[in-house]
Amino acid sequence: MLNTMKALFAHLGVSSTMVHELDKAPQGEEVERALAGMVSQSPVVPAVFIVGELVGRTDTIMSLHLKGQLVPLLPQAGAL
Incomplete structure (x- = not known):
C-alpha cells in the first residue's frame, strides 16, 4: 500500500x-506505536497526515x- x-x-x-x-x-518504530493509539485498524501504516491532522x-x-476532495487539502500543507 505504501507504493500506492x-x-x-x-x-x-x-x-x-x-x-x-x-x-x-x-x-520510526516509536512513531508507529503512537499511531497505533490513533488508528483503530491494523496495520497502522500507511497513515496520511495533512497539516498535522x-x-x-x-x-x-x-x-x-x-x-475530488484530496487535492484541495494539499496546498494548505504546502505539498503542491
Whole structure:
C-alpha cells in the first residue's frame, strides 16, 4: 500500500520531501506505536497526515481522491 500512496502523491505533484517513510526514520518504530493509539485498524501504516491532522489510511485517501476532495487539502500543507 505504501507504493500506492507514494505513486498517488507523486502523480498529484506532491514533493517527495513531503512524504515521510517510518521504516526509514530513526524513530520510526516509536512513531508507529503512537499511531497505533490513533488508528483503530491494523496495520497502522500507511497513515496520511495533512497539516498535522490524521486524514486516514489508504482506503480513506483513495476515497477522498476519487471524490475530488484530496487535492484541495494539499496546498494548505504546502505539498503542491
